[in-house]
Amino acid sequence: MPTEPLPAFDPERFRREGRAVVDWIADYWQTVADRPVQSSVDPGWVRSQLPGHPPEQPEPLAAVLADLDRIIVPGLTHWQHPGFFAYFPASASGPSILGELLSAGMGVQGMLWATSPACTELETHVLDWLRELLGLPDRFASAGVGGGVIHDSASSGLLCAVVAARERALECTAEQTAAGSPEQRQPLVAYTSAAAHSSIEKGLGIAGIDRQRLRKIETNDRGEMDADRLAARMDADARNGMIPFFVAATVGTTSSGAFDAVPLIAAATQRHNAWLHVDAAWAGAAAICPELRGGIVAGAEAADSWGFNPHKWLLVNFDCHTLWVADRRPFVRALSMKPDYLRNAATESGSVIDYSDWQVPLGRRFRALKLWMTLRMIGAAALRQRIRDHVAWAAEFADWVRADRRFELLAEPSLSLVAFGLRAGDEAAEALLDRINRGGRVLLSPARVGGRHALRLAVGGTLTRREDVETAWREISRLA
Ligand code: PLP
Numbered sequence: 326m327p328t329e330p331l332p333a334f335d336p337e338r339f340r341r342e343g344r345a346v347v348d349w350i351a352d353y354w355q356t357v358a359d360r361p362v363q364s365s366v367d368p369g370w371v372r373s374q375l376p377g378h379p380p381e382q383p384e385p386l387a388a389v390l391a392d393l394d395r396i397i398v399p400g401l402t403h404w405q406h407p408g409f410f411a412y413f414p415a416s417a418s419g420p421s422i423l424g425e426l427l428s429a430g431m432g433v434q435g436m437l438w439a440t441s442p443a444c445t446e447l448e449t450h451v452l453d454w455l456r457e458l459l460g461l462p463d464r465f466a467s468a469g470v471g472g473g474v475i476h477d478s479a480s481s482g483l484l485c486a487v488v489a490a491r492e493r494a495l496e497c498t499a500e501q502t503a504a505g506s507p508e509q510r511q512p513l514v515a516y517t518s519a520a521a522h523s524s525i526e527k528g529l530g531i532a533g534i535d536r537q538r539l540r541k542i543e544t545n546d547r548g549e550m551d552a553d554r555l556a557a558r559m560d561a562d563a564r565n566g567m568i569p570f571f572v573a574a575t576v577g578t579t580s581s582g583a584f585d586a587v588p589l590i591a592a593a594t595q596r597h598n599a600w601l602h603v604d605a606a607w608a609g610a611a612a613i614c615p616e617l618r619g620g621i622v623a624g625a626e627a628a629d630s631w632g633f634n635p636h637k638w639l640l641v642n643f644d645c646h647t648l649w650v651a652d653r654r655p656f657v658r659a660l661s662m663k664p665d666y667l668r669n670a671a672t673e674s675g676s677v678i679d680y681s682d683w684q685v686p687l688g689r690r691f692r693a694l695k696l697w698m699t700l701r702m703i704g705a706a707a708l709r710q711r712i713r714d715h716v717a718w719a720a721e722f723a724d725w726v727r728a729d730r731r732f733e734l735l736a737e738p739s740l741s742l743v744a745f746g747l748r749a750g751d752e753a754a755e756a757l758l759d760r761i762n763r764g765g766r767v768l769l770s771p772a773r774v775g776g777r778h779a780l781r782l783a784v785g786g787t788l789t790r791r792e793d794v795e796t797a798w799r800e801i802s803r804l805a
Pocket of ligand 1: 646
C-alpha cells in the first residue's frame with residue numbers, strides 16, 4: 326500500500342509543534358546558567374551519536390527534541406550563559422528570536438525590491454533609525470546617495486567595501502590614464518593597522534589584493550594605528566607609482582578595544598582620495614549612549630563606509646551586521662548583476678533599492694525584522710542602560726584586577742572589555758586561562774596585547790548581571 330505523503334505544512338500541527346519548540350527555547354534560557362559554559366565533548370562525539378544514514382520515514386517532533394537534549398545540547402558552548410565573557414558575546418533577546426522566527430515563517434527572499442517591497446523598505450528605514458540612534462552623520466542617511474544595509478557579518482561588509490573602493494579607484498585612474506587596465510600598471514595598495522581584525526586581510530585577499538599589497542601600519546603602545554606612519558607610507562607608495570585605494574580603521578580592536586584616531590587617519594586618506602572604511606564591529610553599539618559616542622563616531626563624517634554588529638552587543642541574535650555607505654553608487658556599479666531573469670519595472674524605474682546590489686549573494690533573508698522587533702519591543706532607553714551597566718561592571722572588574730598584585734592590566738579597559746595578564750608571566754597566564762575555562766562557570770578568551778599573553782573579559786551577555794561579573798572575578802582569583 327503506498328503511504329499518503331504528509332502535507333509539508335499543516336497549520337494545526339505547526340501550531341502544536343511551534344508551541345513545543347518555543348517552550349523548549351524558554352526552558353533552555355531558564356536553565357542555561359546551570360550548565361557548564363563550554364562544551365566538553367571530544368571531537369567526533371556528536372557525530373558518533375547520529376545515525377549513519379538519513380531517515381526514510383518521518384519521526385515525531387518529540388523524538389527530535391529528545392535528541393536535541395541528549396546529543397546537541399552537550400555539544401554546545403552556551404553563548405547565552407551569564408558566565409560567557411569570551412570573544413565578543415553574541416547577545417540575543419526574546420524579541421530578536423521572535424523576529425527570526427517570523428522571518429523564517431514568512432519565507433520571503435528579498436533579493437530585489439520587487440521580490441518583497443517590505444523586506445527592502447523596512448531594512449532601509451530601520452537602518453535610518455539606527456543611524457540616528459548612533460549619531461552617525463547625515464551622509465549615511467538613505468535620503469541622499471548613501472544609506473544602510475544589513476549583511477551577515479562584518480567580514481562580508483568589509484569585502485563589499487573593498488570591491489566598491491576598487492571600482493571607484495580604478496574608475497578615477499582610468500579617467501586620468503590612457504585606455505587599458507590601470508591596475509596592471511599601477512598596483513592598488515590597502516592599509517590597516519597591525520591590531521586590526523583578520524577579516525580585513527581575508528577580505529582583501531578574496532578581492533585579489535594580496536598580502537604584499539596590504540600595509541599593516543604599526544600601532545602605538547595603546548594599540549592605535551600610528552596615523553603619521555600611515556600618512557608617510559601612503560605618500561611613499563604614491564611616489565612609487567602605486568594607488569593607495571583603501572584604508573580600514575578600527576574603532577574597538579578585538580584584542581584590547583583600542584580606538585584608532587579616525588579623524589587623523591581620514592586626513593591622510595583624503596589626500597590620496599582613498600576609501601575610508603571604519604570597522605566598529607563591537608564598539609559601535611555603544612554609540613547609542615551620547616556620553617560614549619564621541620570617540621566611536623569621531624571622523625565618521627569623512628568615512629565612505631562604517632559598520633558594526635548589532636549581533637554583538639545590541640540584543641539582536643546572530644547574524645546581523647549593519648553597514649552604512651556615504652555613496653551607494655560605487656557599490657551598485659561593482660556588485661549589481663541584472664540578467665534577464667531578474668528584470669522588472671521597479672528596478673528599471675531607478676526609484677527603488679535592490680539590496681542584492683549591495684552584497685555578495687543574490688538572495689537575502691529578511692533580517693530587518695529582528696532588528697525592528699528588538700528596537701520596538703526593548704526600546705533605545707533600555708538598550709542604552711544595558712550598555713552603561715556593562716561598561717560600569719567592566720570598570721569595577723578592572724579595579725579588582727588593579728588591586729590584586731598577582732595580576733596586571735595589559736591595556737586600560739575599553740568600554741566593557743578588560744585585557745589582563747599575570748605578573749608571573751605568559752605561561753602562567755595561559756595555564757590560568759585553561760583552568761578557568763575548564764572550570765565551566767566562566768568562559769574567557771585569549772589575545773596578545775603589547776606582546777603579552779592576555780586574558781580577555783568582555784561583558785555583554787544578555788543574561789549577565791553584576792553578580793556574574795563578581796563571580797567571574799572570584800573564580801579567576803581563586804584559580805590564579
Ligand atoms: N572586526 C572586529 C573588530 C571584530 O572584533 C570582529 C569579530 O569579532 C570582526 C571584525 C569580524 O566579525 P564577523 O564575525 O561579523 O565577520
